[in-house]
Structure formats: C-alpha cells, structure tokens
Amino acid sequence: MNQPTDFLYIAIILISIGIYGLVVKRNALRLIFSIELIANAVNLVIIAFSRMLPSPQGQVFVLFSIAISAAEVAVGLGIIIVAYRFYKDIDVTEYKNLKN
Amino acid sequence: MVDSIFIGLSVITIGSAILSLESRELLYGGIALAISMLGIAGYFIILDAPFVAMFQIAVYVGAVAVLIIFTVMLVRAPNTVTKKETRKRKVAGILLGLSFLVLAGSILGNSAATQLKFNDTVPVFDVQAIGKELMTYYSPVLIVLALTLAAAVIGALALARREDIEERNEPAN
Numbered sequence: 001m002n003q004p005t006d007f008l009y010i011a012i013i014l015i016s017i018g019i020y021g022l023v024v025k026r027n028a029l030r031l032i033f034s035i036e037l038i039a040n041a042v043n044l045v046i047i048a049f050s051r052m053l054p055s056p057q058g059q060v061f062v063l064f065s066i067a068i069s070a071a072e073v074a075v076g077l078g079i080i081i082v083a084y085r086f087y088k089d090i091d092v093t094e095y096k097n098l099k100n
Numbered sequence: 101m102v103d104s105i106f107i108g109l110s111v112i113t114i115g116s117a118i119l120s121l122e123s124r125e126l127l128y129g130g131i132a133l134a135i136s137m138l139g140i141a142g143y144f145i146i147l148d149a150p151f152v153a154m155f156q157i158a159v160y161v162g163a164v165a166v167l168i169i170f171t172v173m174l175v176r177a178p179n180t181v182t183k184k185e186t187r188k189r190k191v192a193g194i195l196l197g198l199s200f201l202v203l204a205g206s207i208l209g210n211s212a213a214t215q216l217k218f219n220d221t222v223p224v225f226d227v228q229a230i231g232k233e234l235m236t237y238y239s240p241v242l243i244v245l246a247l248t249l250a251a252a253v254i255g256a257l258a259l260a261r262r263e264d265i266e267e268r269n270e271p272a273n
Contacts, residue, residue: 002146002218003216004217005213005216006106007143007147008208009205009208010110010114010143012201012204013114013201014114014117015204016198016201017114017117017121019196020121020194020196020197021121021193022193023189023192024121024190024194025121029168029171030129032168033120033129033130034121036160036164037136040160043140043156044143044144047143047147047152051147051148051149051218052216052217052218052219053219054222056230059149059152059230060230060233060234060238062152063152063234064241064245066155066159067159067248068245070160071252071253073167074256075252075256075259077168077256078259080171081171081259082259082260085262
C-alpha cells in the first residue's frame, strides 16, 4: 500500500518541473503549461492529505481549486491571443510595452 | 512500499510533464499536458476520490486541453525553440528546479511526515458527503465560484474581441 509521502514526492517533482519551465521557457503558452503543472501538484497534495485524515473537505477544496484554475486558464489564453494580435509573437521577451 | 500501478502512473505523469515543456511542437506539448492531467486523475482514483478524478478529467482534459489546443492553432507560433532560451537561462532553470527538488525532498524525508499512514480501517467517504458539504457549509463559496467563472468567461470574451471588425460592420447596420 502506498504511503502519503509517495504522493508528496511526486508533487515535489512536478513542482520542480514547473519551476524549471517558468524560469527557462519564454513562450507564453509554455508558461501557462508550467503554472498548470504546479496547480495540479498542489491539488494532488491536498487530496493525499484528505485521504489520510480522512475528510471529504479536502475534495471540496480541490473542486474549487480546479474550477478557479480553469477560469485562470481562460483569461490567460485570452490575454495571449490579444498579445499575439499586437506583437505577432507569443514570446514574452518581445512584449516590450510592459517594461518600464 | 509502492505498487506497480503507482510506478506506472508516476512514469506517465512525470514523463509527459517533461514532454509538455520540452517537445518541439507546441501542439504536442498541449496534448502531453492533457496526458499528464490524466495521470493526476489516476492518482485521485488511487486515493479514493473518484468524483474529483472525473471532475479533473472533465475540466482539464475536456475543457482546458481543448482550449489550449485551439489557442495553439490560432496563434500559429512560428518557432518553438527560440534563441531567447539562452544557455545561461537554461542552466539557471535546471539549478533552481533541482535545488527546490533536493531541498523539499530532504525536508520531507527528515520530517515526521514519513511516519504518516493512510487510514484503511474507516469506510471510504462517498459522493453524498461531498454534495452535503457543497450544499450546506460551502454554499456561499459555490455561489461566489459561479460568479467568478462567469466573470472570467465574460472577461476572456471581452479581451479577445476584435474592435476593427466591429467598426467595419457598423455602417452596414
């Protein structure tokens, strides 16, 4: 049988992959991928602890969290489409108007 | 000890998470992200949360992945391996990720969390308990969440609106 720490290790690995993507990648869509990976890792941790207790409130929290990250992705992709229309590129280093 | 299903799910989840960031085509990256989300849903099923797993599949694989794939096709990104990803930045990213991995892993390995065990004696809670929580104690949160989702969708629509097309159509009406 698995232990709660196994799931925590998986979550740590996913979060470090997300951190790597946030630092290295300059493609706006890849940044959103990284954010999604980190959000999912956090959801996994919450579910693991809610199974350990056990309490259904953790599952309710994760339902809210999934819905909010879906809303976040919708707005983020809208912003990317607008930025692509301005700059003809989705590389965030090209977005010079946001500097200064 | 871990069992074989857990190891297989871990390989799928982490492998496609890396692939989603490192694949050459952005479209394949989006599909790999969807597969990674499916792996997370598998973990939820292992953890006796089938309702959350189905919600995860419906929202992430059903909605978010399709949205991402539509965006990839819409923006027609010319290059995915850009020259802006310099070697220095890549080394810094790998170092940061590895340092977080080692730090959090060692903290977790030395903490009392390694003695935690899943409670197998109590019966697994069902969907009814989640529904009861959602409808009683968390019902204001549910309403606020619905408003948030509606606001996000309206905001995304307002952002992606093209004003130049509308102005061209105004005189015709």
